[in-house]
Structure formats: structure tokens, C-alpha cells
Amino acid sequence: xxxxxxxxxxxxxxxxxxxxxxxxxxxxxxxxxxxxxxxxxxxxxxxxxxxxxxxxxxxxxxxxxxxxxxxxxxxxxxxxxxxxxxxxxxxxxxxxxxxxxxxxxxxxxxxxxxxxxxxxxxxxxxxxxxxxxxxxxxxxxxxxxxxxxxxxxxxxxxxxxxxxxxxxxxxxxxxxxxxxxxxxxxxxxxxxxxxxxxxxxxxxxxxxxxxxxxxxxxxxxxxxxxxxxxxxxxxxxxxxxxxxxxxxxxxxxxxxxxxxxxxxxxxxxxxxxxxxxxxxxxxxxxxxxxxxxxxxxxxxxxxxxxxxxxxxxxxxxxxxxxxxxxxxxxxx
Amino acid sequence: xxxxxxxxxxxxxxxxxxxxxxxxxxxxxxxxxxxxxxxxxxxxxxxxxxxxxxxxxxxxxxxxxxxxxxxxxxxxxxxxxxxxxxxxxxxxxxxxxxxxxxxxxxxxxxxxxxxxxxxxxxxxxxxxxxxxxxxxxxxxxxxxxxxxxxxxxxxxxxxxxxxxxxxxxxxxxxxxxxxxxxxxxxxxxxxxxxxxxxxxxxxxxxxxxxxxxxxxxxxxxxxxxxxxxxxxxxxxxxxxxxxxxxxxxxxxxxxxxxxxxxxxxxxxxxxxxxxxxxxxxxxxxxxxxxxxxxxxxxxxxxxxxxxxxxxxxxxxxxxxxxxxxxx
Numbered sequence: 001x002x003x004x005x006x007x008x009x010x011x012x013x014x015x016x017x018x019x020x021x022x023x024x025x026x027x028x029x030x031x032x033x034x035x036x037x038x039x040x041x042x043x044x045x046x047x048x049x050x051x052x053x054x055x056x057x058x059x060x061x062x063x064x065x066x067x068x069x070x071x072x073x074x075x076x077x078x079x080x081x082x083x084x085x086x087x088x089x090x091x092x093x094x095x096x097x098x099x100x101x102x103x104x105x106x107x108x109x110x111x112x113x114x115x116x117x118x119x120x121x122x123x124x125x126x127x128x129x130x131x132x133x134x135x136x137x138x139x140x141x142x143x144x145x146x147x148x149x150x151x152x153x154x155x156x157x158x159x160x161x162x163x164x165x166x167x168x169x170x171x172x173x174x175x176x177x178x179x180x181x182x183x184x185x186x187x188x189x190x191x192x193x194x195x196x197x198x199x200x201x202x203x204x205x206x207x208x209x210x211x212x213x214x215x216x217x218x219x220x221x222x223x224x225x226x227x228x229x230x231x232x233x234x235x236x237x238x239x240x241x242x243x244x245x246x247x248x249x250x251x252x253x254x255x256x257x258x259x260x261x262x263x264x265x266x267x268x269x270x271x272x273x274x275x276x277x278x279x280x281x282x283x284x285x286x287x288x289x290x291x292x293x294x295x296x297x298x299x300x301x302x303x304x305x306x307x308x309x310x311x312x313x314x315x316x317x318x319x320x321x322x323x324x325x326x327x328x329x330x331x332x
Numbered sequence: 333x334x335x336x337x338x339x340x341x342x343x344x345x346x347x348x349x350x351x352x353x354x355x356x357x358x359x360x361x362x363x364x365x366x367x368x369x370x371x372x373x374x375x376x377x378x379x380x381x382x383x384x385x386x387x388x389x390x391x392x393x394x395x396x397x398x399x400x401x402x403x404x405x406x407x408x409x410x411x412x413x414x415x416x417x418x419x420x421x422x423x424x425x426x427x428x429x430x431x432x433x434x435x436x437x438x439x440x441x442x443x444x445x446x447x448x449x450x451x452x453x454x455x456x457x458x459x460x461x462x463x464x465x466x467x468x469x470x471x472x473x474x475x476x477x478x479x480x481x482x483x484x485x486x487x488x489x490x491x492x493x494x495x496x497x498x499x500x501x502x503x504x505x506x507x508x509x510x511x512x513x514x515x516x517x518x519x520x521x522x523x524x525x526x527x528x529x530x531x532x533x534x535x536x537x538x539x540x541x542x543x544x545x546x547x548x549x550x551x552x553x554x555x556x557x558x559x560x561x562x563x564x565x566x567x568x569x570x571x572x573x574x575x576x577x578x579x580x581x582x583x584x585x586x587x588x589x590x591x592x593x594x595x596x597x598x599x600x601x602x603x604x605x606x607x608x609x610x611x612x613x614x615x616x617x618x619x620x621x622x623x624x625x626x627x628x629x630x631x632x633x634x635x636x637x638x639x640x641x642x643x644x645x646x647x648x649x650x651x652x653x654x655x656x657x658x659x
Contacts, residue, residue: 031468059468065498070457070491077461077475080446081396083468085461100488104451105458113439114429115651117446149652173654248653 009188013048015159016124016180019166020049020086022194024056027084030170031060033071034088034124038063045090046126046185068094072101075121080109084170085121092127092179093136095145106175107150122169126180128219128269129317133182135305140218140270145177146247146279152200153246155179157221159189161244164198172200179246181219203250205257209239212327213257215280216267217243220318224267227323236331246276251283258284258292265297265326269318272300297326339547341612343389347546348605348619350385353626354405355602357414358577360630361404361421365581369638370422372435375402376577379544382601383508383571384409386549387476390557391444396462396475398447398455401436402575406478411443414633424640431643432651444473453483456492456505463501463566474560475503482513484527493534493568502560504553505531505568508543510575515587531568543571544601546608574599 010018023030032049036042041063043050053061064071068089075085089095095102102123110118129138145153152174156162162180169176206221207228214224221242228238241257243249258264264284266277281296302316339347358378364370377384380402388397388409399406407417412428420427421435428440436450446462449455459477466473483489484507496503507527511518524530531538537559541552549571556567574596578585585593609619649657 062499065491065494067491067495069488070460070495073454073457073459073488073492074461074464074495077398077446077458077463078465078468079461080458081462081465083465100451100454101457105447105449105454109439109447110653111651112429112433112437113651114427114432116429116439116441118654149657152653 008191010159010191011186011188012159012162012180013046013185015163015192016048016166017050017052019163020052020170021055023084023167023170024052024060027171029082030084030086031062031078032086032088033062033064033074035066035090036063037061037088044088046182048185049088068097069101072098072106072123075123076101076105076109076119079119079121080117086170087121087123089123089125091137092125092141093139095123095125095141102151102175102177103148107148111150118173119175120173121175123175123177124166124180125177126182126185128181128183129301129306129313130183132308132310132313133306134308138182138306140268142179142246143270143274143276146276150175151247152176153179154200154244155218155246156244157218157242160192160196161198161204163192164196165200165244168198168200176200179218184219198244200245201248201250203244203253204242205239205253206242207238207240209237209261211237211261212263212265212331213239213241213254213261214265214267214323214327215241215243215254217246219269220267223318223320224323226320227327230320230324231327236327238327249280254280254284255287258288262291263293263330265299265323265330267299267318267323270300271303272298273303275300294330294332297330299323299326337547338608339550341614343550344546344605344609344612345614346389347382347385347550348609349622349626350388350409351381351602351605352623353414353629354381354385354408356623356626356630357404357408360634362577362581364634372421372423374435374581375579376575376581377402377405379574379576379596379600380405380508380510382546382605383506383543383549383573384478386546387506387553390550390553391474391476393443395473396444396446396459397478398449398459398462398475399445399478400448400452400455400480401450402480403438403448403478407438407440407445407448410445412438412440412445414629415636416440418633418637419640422637422640423642424637425643426636426640430647432647453479453486453488455479456483457488459503459505460492460496460501463496463503464499466502467499472561473502474557476506477503478506478508480513481507481509481511481518481522481527483507484530485513485521490534493531493536493566496566497534497536500563500565502563503566504556504560505566507568507570508573509570510573512575512579512588514579515583517587527570528568531570536566536568538568538570540570541572543573544599544604546601546605
């Protein structure tokens with residue numbers, strides 16, 4: 001409900017739906033593929049595509065068999081000849097089934113063809129722990145994808161960004177993996193204006209500070225906001241950098257922030273070891289080593305599959321207190 | 333296998349012209365690699381010329397093709413200019429892909445060659461995507477997707493045929509069954525007796541033909557193309573053929589029983605097709621002229637490949653994304 005005093009708020013899922021709706025209205029070459037995405041099958045398991053097949057027809061909004069290789073392959077092939085397919089891979093763990101199509105084909109065909117073809121597809125996929133979905137429905141696998149030259153990787157932290165970033169992903173001439181957060185689908189945030197845009201590759205600074213930079217994305221952003229509040233109570237001024245695009249990431253904004261604060265923690269939900277935090281931390285050291293008050297810290301989840309039982313899942317998963325602890329350790 | 337009437341003179345001449353270019357190209361590649369003039373991994377196509385030549389004679393230049401690492405025959409038959417193709421095989425800047433694809437990754441959109449993959453079975457889901465685009469676009473194009481018998485043991489084959497059938501996509505799955513997947517005989521790796529049975533199990537219109545018989549292969553190809561263009565859906569063609577020079581150059585085919593190889597060589601499709609032309613009253617001189625023309629094309633193309641430059645090293649930063657990657 002909106003009233004005159006408050007800006008209208010919408011949920012993530014609605015923002016994503018609006019972005020696809022706008023893209024389909026703007027460009028007849030935008031098509032959607034995925035399991036159960038048409039209205040007859042429910043408009044997607046999380047209703048993210050609800051109403052789109054009614055509006056644009058089942059030629060353009062196609063429910064598919066449970067065949068991830070065939071889904072991504074159909075997206076690759078149609079993208080090669082001018083379509084802008086948006087393929088929903090229901091859960092990020094299912095991307096493993098389609099990695100050949102994504103890594104060996106979507107990411108490489110522009111290069112291997114010497115630029116004669118391109119693959120402007122978008123893979124939408126959801127994941128995220130914290131709700132007891134266990135070991136095969138909640139993994140954060142962005143580091144694998146970010147390691148592949150030719151793939152872009154995006155994760156939004158609020159509905160307005162989700163709207164702008166998904167639209168930009170669909171219109172981008174490169175293959176993009178757009179990571180959604182399952183527990184976050186029903187989180188609300190300010191509604192974007194219809195013409196709201198967010199370019200790929202550009203981070204935001206949703207909270208400014210002077211003592212330490214918290215560099216994060218996706219589900220890490222709300223944790224960092226909570227951590228920044230706790231740090232503020234202890235007199236520490238934390239700045240938050242929301243990467244928004246994980247690959248290619250916005251080095252300029254990150255380096256500018258860390259050059260100012262001279263301290264940084266990289267925060268993500270994914271398992272800490274070999275995560276994107278290692279790359280970002282390493283790049284900060286390469287560029288700003290002599291300016292730093294202390295080595296860059298990292299916060300991530302534990303070295304284990306996502307556990308089921310709530311007690312183990314909670315212990316395994318990163319949280320705002322981990323961020324506070326790491327920040328205080330760095331600042332001595 | 334179906335009994336088919338002999339294709340007409342012009343069609344057979346067209347098929348022979350393409351097939352002879354393939355055969356001579358294959359021979360020349362093997363010679364040059366053997367002589368150390370080219371240092372490339374090469375998957376010989378000798379023996380499979382007629383399958384491709386007949387298939388591609390039944391489609392248009394703007395129809396799409398997806399093929400595999402053993403793809404020289406498909407690429408030449410589809411019409412990629414020999415110079416561009418030879419230069420790419422040699423890794424030169426004048427090649428179809430500026431030397432960035434190589435023999436296993438040929439793309440040439442002008443002749444409809446959209447993807448050449450080095451990953452067994454991966455082409456089929458992509459072929460569906462091209463065919464889906466044609467279906468949505470209503471452009472009347474068909475997509476030909478070539479692969480071997482070995483590819484039918486990988487999941488992508490089954491996913492792709494299923495999807496193509498439920499969506500009635502205009503795609504022709506051309507399984508060039510040369511009876512060996514790498515070094516393993518089909519009988520030892522494949523649960524069904526034929527590949528056709530697999531297609532039928534997935535509800536796809538499926539035929540099995542002697543791919544080495546130009547007329548029979550052409551008839552099956554033409555029928556599949558018409559079926560697809562009419563909007564009736566995909567066809568799986570299991571085209572029986574053979575390869576004489578192993579999985580890749582240097583492979584001695586030690587795993588193929590001698591008697592089998594001997595018989596296969598007796599059934600070599602190229603002299604048979606040549607004789608068919610003579611039987612149709614095409615003169616020895618006319619056939620020799622085709623062969624000479626092909627030899628000249630290959631001579632020029634191979635020399636062009638040798639003479640061309642390699643791409644500059646910095647080329648690696650281009651075409652990764654739509655913008656150049658910083659040095």
C-alpha cells in the first residue's frame with residue numbers, strides 16, 4: 001500500500017517482472033525460456049514471470065521441459081541470430097547441468113568466431129541460503145562464472161537496482177548471468193521509475209563512511225548495512241560499496257572508496273575460500289598496498305556444503321556480526 | 333535401407349563436385365601436416381564426403397549449419413570459400429575467424445555456418461535455438477546439425493531431440509554414423525542397435541540410410557528439409573558411413589578389425605560416385621575438369637594459408653566482450 005507521504009514500495013519479484021515486461025515491450029526479439037514460466041504452469045515457481053505469457057503469448061514466453069542443456073542451448077542458438085533470450089534456470093545449482101553450454105559456448109563463441117557472432121543472452125537464476133533448502137538448492141556459484149572470460153555476472157541488492165540491472169542485462173550484447181536471491185524475493189524496497197536504468201559494471205555507494213570500506217553485493221548488502229549500524233554505535237564509520245556487477249567489477253569505485261578509508265572488508269555469502277573476495281582483496285593490495293592501515297579482510301560462509309538443519313545452517317552462514325568482528329580486527 | 337531412384341544428373345554432378353573438393357582437401361591437409369608444413373590437430377574426413385555433399389546440396393546457402401570438430405567436409409560442402417577455411421585451419425589472420433577459432437571452431441555466417449563445436453553432443457541444443465529463431469521469424473530457414481554416433485550417448489542429444497519435437501522445430505539432426513566413437517566401436521558403447529531407434533524413442537521422425545550412396549542420402553536429406561520447411565518438425569537422419577584415417581591424424585585405427593577396414597575401403601563412396609557419373613554419360617573429360625578445378629582451388633587456398641600472416645598477439649583482448657579488454 002502506498003500513501004502520499006511514503007514512496008511506493010515493491011518486492012524484488014515484482015521489480016524483475018517489470019524489467020522483463022519493459023524489455024519485451026521495447027524489443028520484439030526478447031523471448032523468455034524456462035521451466036514452468038508461462039502462466040499455465042504458474043508463471044514460474046516464484047511467480048517472477050507471472051502474467052507475461054498472457055501479455056506476450058506463449059511463443060515468446062515458453063515453458064520448457066526440465067532440460068537445462070536444451071534451455072541454455074536454445075538461448076545460445078537464438079541469440080546467435082539476433083534474439084535476446086532470457087533463460088530462467090530455476091535454481092543456481094541447476095546451472096551445473098548447463099555449464100558446457102554456458103562456459104564452452106555462450107561465453108566463447110564471440111571470441112572463437114573472431115567477432116562474427118555474439119551471444120546476447122541472459123540467464124536468470126535464483127539461489128541463497130538461510131531458509132533450509134539444503135545442499136543443492138542454495139549455493140552461491142558466482143566465482144566460477146566470474147572466472148570465465150566472456151561472461152558477465154550480476155547480482156542486485158534491492159528492487160530498484162534489480163529492475164535497472166535486469167533490463168541492462170537483457171539489452172547487453174554479451175552473455176549475462178543474473179543472480180537472484182531466493183529468500184529476498186519478497187523483500188520490499190522503493191519502486192523504480194519506469195525509465196530507471198542501472199548500467200552494468202557500475203557499483204554504488206549506498207552508505208558513505210570514513211573508517212573502513214565494506215565491499216559486497218547481493219545478499220551481502222543488507223548484512224553490511226546491519227553491520228555498519230553496529231559499527232556506528234561503536235564509533236566506527238563504515239562505507240558500503242555495492243558492486244551490483246560482479247564481473248566485470250567496478251575497480252574505480254572500489255579503489256576510490258578504499259583510497260579514502262584505507263581499510264576494507266570484502267563480504268559475500270559464497271564460501272570464503274577461492275571466492276570473489278579473494279580476487280577483489282588481491283586487486284586492492286596490488287593497487288593500494290602502501291596506503292592500507294591493515295591487510296584487507298574477507299567475510300564469507302564456511303567451507304562446507306549449505307547445511308539443512310537451522311542450527312548448522314546459521315553457524316555456517318556469514319552474518320553481520322562476522323562483518324563487525326572482521327572490521328574491528330582490521331582497525332585494531 | 334530404402335531403395336531410392338538415382339538422383340538426376342545435375343544433382344549428382346553437384347554432389348560429386350562438393351565431395352571431390354572435400355576428398356582432395358583432406359588428402360592435401362594430411363600431406364601438409366605429414367610434411368610439417370602445418371602444425372594442427374586434424375580430424376580426417378576421408379570416407380564421409382558424400383554424406384555432407386548430398387546433405388548440403390539439399391539446403392540453401394542461408395540455411396544454418398552446426399557441426400563438430402570433424403567438420404571440414406560439412407564446412408566445404410556448405411560453401412565456405414576454401415581460402416578462408418584453409419587460412420583459419422592454419423591459424424592465420426586471413427581465416428574465417430581471424431585465426432581465433434582454428435580447425436575445431438569454424439564460424440562463417442555468410443554461408444550459414446554458425447557454430448563448430450569441439451564438445452561432443454553440444455551442437456544439438458544450439459541448433460534448436462537457431463531453428464527456434466527461424467520458427468519465430470518465419471524465415472523458412474532450416475538448421476542442419478551434424479554429429480557422430482558417439483554423440484548419441486550424451487545427454488544433450490536426448491534433451492535436444494525431445495525439445496525439437498515438442499516445439500516442431502525446423503531442424504535436421506544428421507548423425508554421421510561412422511561406427512566408431514573415438515576408438516570404441518558403436519556396438520561396445522551404444523545400447524540400441526541403431527541411432528534411428530533412439531530418435532523414434534523420442535518421437536522424432538527418424539530414417540536410416542546409406543549415407544555413402546549419393547542418391548539415397550540426397551533423397552533423405554531433401555525429404556527432411558521439405559518436412560522441416562513445411563513446419564512439420566525435426567528429422568533424425570542416421571547416415572551410415574565410415575572414416576578411413578582414424579579419429580585424428582596419427583591414429584592408426586588399430587581398433588578396427590582388418591576385414592572391416594578392407595570391406596569399407598572396397599565400399600569407398602568416391603570411386604562409386606565417380607562411376608555413377610560416367611554411367612550417366614558424363615564424360616571422363618568433364619569429370620577430370622571438375623577435379624582439376626578443385627585441385628586448383630586447393631592449391632591456391634593452401635598457398636594462401638601458408639603465405640598469410642599470423643594475427644598480432646594483442647588480438648586476444650578483442651572479441652572477449654563487445655568492448656576491448658584492457659592490456
